[in-house]
Amino acid sequence: MNEKKSILKNEGFQAILAALICIVVGLLVGFIVLLIINPAGAWDAIVAIMQNFMTRSSGPARLKNLGNTLVKTSPLLMCALSINFCYKVGLFNIGAAGQYVAGAGMCLYAGLAWKLPWFMCVILAIVAGGLFGTIVGFLKAYCNVNEVISGIMLNWIGLYLVNMLLSGVKEPSSPYTLKLSSVNPGGILPSLGMGAFFAKNKYVTIAIPLSVIIAVVVWVVLNKTKFGYELRATGFNKEAAKYAGMNEKKNIILTLMIGGILAGLGASFFYLSAIEEWSVTQSSVPAMGFNGIAATFLGGLNPIGTIFSSFFIQHITLGGSEIDMSVYPSQISDLISAIIIYLCGFVLFFKLVMNKSGSGKGGHKK
């Protein structure tokens, strides 16, 4: 009897169960929407979204598409880690999108205009992202500005700044920036021969293993170090942390700086793999930072869980473009991710119910 209790109350088990429920309900709502739009192809469409690269016919094509999915997962994972890290300290870093934009602008400009080698571009992306994060942290710590609102403002400021900055290095005839592969091949992240595993996918770089390693590092820092403990204590109760002699202002700024660094790094992982160029006429902030929110919460706010949830979110996002676009809008997968985020709001309540159920008369947590 005790064993049955312990599995329902095991935190990891709860997190996975909650994530699975969110996913199933999200997909179900997506399926219903597809049914309403056109019942005939709805099943094929939802299957295509879930299969993504598996919809390709041949083995190598599948592998290549899996490679592309992974290439786009690593920046998403970085954004999710950024949000995850800050959330553990009680800060909602919606500004990750803007820090990502800042990192993207800086690394592309460094690569295209100054023709710097890749590691310099990465460092500059980190600096730019970190700076954006620090601004939010400073405003929060010293001016009491809600980090969500300042984050959103900086998202837009960053977008217009980067559009302006990159206008100097764009193709003459299109709104896209110059191709990194032709202007400065040294600016592209090294692949270390990993592309060969994915049917010669040239976009596969060290970014993929690196992002997984960073996820593990973030987990260790948060859970196994004094620094991480202090940060979490600050997030849990600012006043108590202050009373215990922790510098809560410094911790807030530091947290958002690290958040910014992670998001900026994520941008360099994306744009320095040269899989896509930046469009200087874009009028909305890239979705990467916002999808990161979905990945964070779906991953149960655990950096390791985030690795899998990032892959899943990116998987269905790309799966959205595999459906028959003459019948269904590809944004259906954005809709599914959004519903998943919304459902994650109920997870806390869900856990509460699970902890109460089966505990009999005692009713105490744990």
Added chain:
Amino acid sequence: MILLIQYTLIFASVLSLVALGGCFSEHSGVINLGLEGVMVIGALGGAFTMKGLANAPAIVIVLAVIIISALSGMVYTVLLGVACINFKADQTLVGTALNILSTAAATVIVKAVNMHENPDNVSSTIQYVNAKKAFIVKLGKFEFNWFMLVAVIALVCAYVVLYKTRFGLRLMACGENPQAADSVGINVYKMRWSGVLLSGILGGIGGIVYITAGVSEWKFETGVAGFGFLALAVMIFGQWKPVNIGLAALLFGFFRALSNVYSGFDFLAALKIPGSVYNMMPYLISLIVLAFTSKNSRAPKAEGIPYDKGSR
């Protein structure tokens, strides 16, 4: 110059409507970060109404659009209310989810409708050129928009409701000290629901005003470009008070209007500042303003904390 005033007034109307929405919600104790999403859904409802009623008499269009937008926004905030009031979810998370959900849902809905009407039309744009004219009264060169009047009425009503009625004072009590409010027999959940639904109504109307402000078609993939958050900045700058919100909205509206009309001013055009700078301006100004005004914030004390009857 007249154009600048006109745009300032219309953007100020948007901001004050949405900020008042935020104001009601926060006074009841719920932070509505999903206002951006509420605007999108309100705009969606309004835009479909305008498209459907293109040839109806002006008064019918005006009333129908306002009512449908308000209802759409209100229905959408039910999602926020259920999660944050009844299920005690994280208000920041749910608000953000609503923002993301609104753009995705609006895009899917508009695209599906467009494709249904014409298989070649895969855009997410709704056009409402004719219906838009119903809202405008020309006074010489100045185009008076009925929405400006709506915003003024909303401001006056908000002031009266919040400070002069029992409902308003009770609402504010729930945002300051819900336990105390409950102990004197006020139903906190009911009050918070009213605050949230009112924010949906005002946010929804704000959404339709925004998308009809300068253009006569709207691409729903772009959402409302952070305007919901600008409105929250207006609300904070206005210290959660209707009159101050109105004034703050005028200031922010002015900077937003500038980005629409700067090329019409010879001396501004001569400076050759890139358009991006003007686009950035409202966000930059609000960031600076927030930095200076948030320190002594008069935010409702219990906002953002889910009310649990059991914990006293």
